[in-house]
Amino acid sequence: xxxxxxxxxxxxxxxxxxxxxxxxxxxxxxxxxxxxxxxxxxxxxxxxxxxxxxxxxxxxxxxxxxxxxxxxxxxxxxxxxxxxxxxxxxxxxxxxxxxxxxxxxxxxxxxxxxxxxxxxxxxxxxxxxxxxxxxxxxxxxxxxxxxxxxxxxxxxxxxxxxxxxxxxxxxxxxxxxxxxxxxxxxxxxxxxxxxxxxxxxxxxxxxxxxxxxxxxxxxxxxxxxxxxxxxxxxxxxxxxxxxxxxxxxxxxxxxxxxxxxxxxxxxxxxxxxxxxxxxxxxxxxxxxxxxxxxxxxxxxxxxxxxxxxxxxxxxxxxxxxxxxxxxxxxxxxxxxxxxxxxxxxxxxxxxxxxxxxxxxxxxxxxxxxxxxxxxxxxxxxxxxxxxxxxxxxxxxxxx
Numbered sequence: 001x002x003x004x005x006x007x008x009x010x011x012x013x014x015x016x017x018x019x020x021x022x023x024x025x026x027x028x029x030x031x032x033x034x035x036x037x038x039x040x041x042x043x044x045x046x047x048x049x050x051x052x053x054x055x056x057x058x059x060x061x062x063x064x065x066x067x068x069x070x071x072x073x074x075x076x077x078x079x080x081x082x083x084x085x086x087x088x089x090x091x092x093x094x095x096x097x098x099x100x101x102x103x104x105x106x107x108x109x110x111x112x113x114x115x116x117x118x119x120x121x122x123x124x125x126x127x128x129x130x131x132x133x134x135x136x137x138x139x140x141x142x143x144x145x146x147x148x149x150x151x152x153x154x155x156x157x158x159x160x161x162x163x164x165x166x167x168x169x170x171x172x173x174x175x176x177x178x179x180x181x182x183x184x185x186x187x188x189x190x191x192x193x194x195x196x197x198x199x200x201x202x203x204x205x206x207x208x209x210x211x212x213x214x215x216x217x218x219x220x221x222x223x224x225x226x227x228x229x230x231x232x233x234x235x236x237x238x239x240x241x242x243x244x245x246x247x248x249x250x251x252x253x254x255x256x257x258x259x260x261x262x263x264x265x266x267x268x269x270x271x272x273x274x275x276x277x278x279x280x281x282x283x284x285x286x287x288x289x290x291x292x293x294x295x296x297x298x299x300x301x302x303x304x305x306x307x308x309x310x311x312x313x314x315x316x317x318x319x320x321x322x323x324x325x326x327x328x329x330x331x332x333x334x335x336x337x338x339x340x341x342x343x344x345x346x347x348x349x350x351x352x353x354x355x356x357x358x359x360x361x362x363x364x365x366x367x368x369x370x371x372x373x374x375x376x377x378x379x380x381x382x383x384x385x386x387x388x389x390x391x392x393x394x395x396x397x398x399x
Contacts, residue, residue: 003334004331004334004335004336005334005335005336005375005380005384005387005388006188006336006375006377007188007309007336007337007338007373007374007375007376008187008188008189008308008309008338008375008376008377009187009188009377009379010187010188010192010377011266011270011377011378011379013262013266015262015265015266016259016262016263016266018262019258019259019261019262020255020258020259020262022258023254023255023258024255026254028254029253029254029255030251030253030254030255031251031254032254033254034254034255034257034258034261035053035251035252035253035254035257037257037261038053038252038257038258038260038261038264039051039052039053039198041261041264042183042198042200042260042264043200045264045267046171046172046173046174046181046183046200047171047173047174047175048173048174048181048200048201048202049201049202049204049207050200050201050202050203050204050207051198051199051200052198052199052200052207052210052211052214053196053197053198053252053257053260054196054197054198054199054214054250054251054252055195055196055197055249055250055251055252056085056184056186056195056196056197056250057085057154057156057182057183057184057185057186057197057198058085058088058089058197059197059214059248059250060182060183060197060198060199061085061086061088061089061126061152061154061182062089062092062093062248062250063199063210063213063214063250064089064152064180064182064199064206064210065089065090065092065093065095066093066209066210066213067180067199067205067206067207067209067210067213068123068124068150068152068179068180068206070090070093070095070123070124071093071094071095072093072094072095073095073121074090074095074096074121074122074123074124075095075096075098075119075121075122075123076090076095076096076097076098076122076123076124076125076126077098077099077100077114077117077118077122077124077125077126078090078097078098078099078100078109078125078126078127078128078154079099079100079102079108079109079126079127079128079130079364080099080101080102080341080343080344080345080360080361080364081102081107081108081128081130081340081341081343081364081367081368082128082130082154082341082344083156083341084344084347086126086128086154086156086344087099087126087344087350089126090126091353095123096354097344097350097354098117098119098122098354099117099343099344099345099356099360099361099364100113100114100116100117100361101113101117101361101362101363101364102130102361102363102364102367103297103363104295104363104366104367105295105296105297106130106133106135106295106296106297107130107131107295107311107364107367108127108128108129108130108133108134108135108136108297109125109127109128109135109136109140110363111136111139111140111142111143113361113363114140114143115143118143118147122144122147122149123149123150124144124149124150124151124152125140125143125144125149125150125151125152126152126153126154127140127151127152127153127154127178128154128156128157129153129154129155129156129157129158129161129172130157130309131157131294131305131307131308131309131310131311131340132157132158132161132190132274132305132306132307132308132309133158133161133294133296133297133301133305134158134161134162134163134172134297134301134304134305135153135297136297137151137153137163137170137175137177137178138165138177140177141177141178150179150180151177151178151179152178152179152180152181152182153172153173153177153178153180153181153182154182155172155173155181155182155183156182156183156184156186156189156197157184157189157190157306157308157309158172158183158190158305158306158308159172159183159184159185159189159190159191159267159306160190160191160267160268160270160271160306161301161304161305161306162301162304163300163301163304164300164301164304165300169304173200174200179201179203179206180199180200180201180203180206181199181200181201182197182198182199183197183198183200184196184197185197185198185256185260185263188308188377189308190267190270190271190274190306190308191260191263191264191266191267191270192259192260192263193252193256193257193259193260193263194256194259195256196252196256196260209245212244212245212247213245213247213248213250214247214248214250214251215247215249215250215251216243216247216248216249217243217244217245217246217247218241218242218243218244218247219241219242219243219244220240220241269378270306270378271306271307273378273380274306274307274308274376274377274378275305275307277307277310277376277380277385278294278307278310278376280385280389281293281310281374281385281388281389282294284389284393285312285389285392285393288392288393288396288397289318289396290314290315290318290319290396291312291313291314291315291392291396292312292313292314292370293312294310294311294312307376308376309340309373309376310373310374310375310376311340311371311372311373311374312371312372312374312392313367313370313371313372314326314370314371314372314396315370316369316370319396321395323339323372326372326395327372329391329394329395329398330391330392330395333387333390333391333394333395334387334391335374335375335387335388335391335392336375337372337373337374337375338372338373339368339371339372339373340371340373341368342368343360343361343364343365343368345360345361346358346365374388374392375388
């Protein structure tokens with residue numbers, strides 16, 4: 001049998017290789033023109049005024065906290081059903097990451113639960129578009145803005161996703177309900193730069209600060225003249241720079257941005273293939289006893305999902321197998337799988353630091369006990385898709 005299929009993998013074509021090679025043969029490997037080119041093209045694609053490319057979505061989330069001035073004494077509400085970085089970014093700046101439960105269909109933040117979880121010191125909600133399915137941003141923003149809080153959309157799973165609302169089509173990153181939106185370009189995501197992320201916003205002040213913090217908090221001034229009263233710094237020539245804030249090295253290289261530009265041209269094809277695979281899975285697996293295919297929050301998003309993950313829910317008790325056994329049996333048939341996610345507040349650090357305990361978000365905990373992610377990436381062939389289907393059918397029926 002051929003090698004086991006992973007749950008996700010990048011798709012690299014000849015055009016991608018050529019784009020990277022072109023930069024390797026140029027004058028700039030980093031801090032060059034490809035960064036701004038990628039930012040402009042990505043901002044145009046999603047419909048945002050400003051885009052700041054960084055070395056990971058984790059960094060983009062961190063910059064969102066810093067740019068918005070969130071810090072000690074503030075509380076951030078987010079989904080427990082996401083990767084650690086979504087919550088960790090609040091802890092990085094001294095704020096308290098807190099969690100609100102998810103809905104049982106899309107597994108995104110439940111607006112009703114969000115309303116019940118609210119406290120007076122909540123400064124922002126970090127919504128998460130789990131598996132690529134847009135969360136209910138209009139409802140979430142309605143709650144947050146009434147209470148003077150920001151909405152940050154973690155669309156790491158959802159490059160290219162959109163949703164319909166009141167007759168209009170709105171892209172993630174280009175809608176009026178998210179103050180900032182974060183995207184990921186990790187290799188398993190919809191498109192890749194190797195590692196990388198993007199912060200987009202229509203707010204010039206936040207964009208300017210994020211861009212400065214991305215590179216050590218430095219501002220460069222390229223002019224001749226005398227400026228500072230300090231004799232040491234009085235001559236401000238073309239080398240001159242000032243560190244105006246404590247920043248980071250969160251830069252993305254020209255090599256990565258060249259790959260990102262090339263991948264962005266292929267994004268529609270990536271999404272179309274992901275939707276084809278999801279359709280084939282749904283048709284073949286919908287009637288399996290003990291297995292539930294992914295739910296859709298409402299028809300307004302069904303045809304607009306970019307599908308980063310294909311997550312099924314399995315009643316392991318009903319089929320008489322543990323999740324570990326199911327994963328092993330799938331692996332024996334050449335099919336890899338993964339679990340997304342352990343609720344963040346159940347992680348040891350969060351329990352020690354904030355005293356969180358099981359039972360905090362019952363729907364998220366219930367979903368964690370049943371979820372399993374199957375292979376989904378554009379390079380999968382029809383034979384690969386059929387291999388996954390046959391493996392799942394066999395494992396579910398062999399008790």
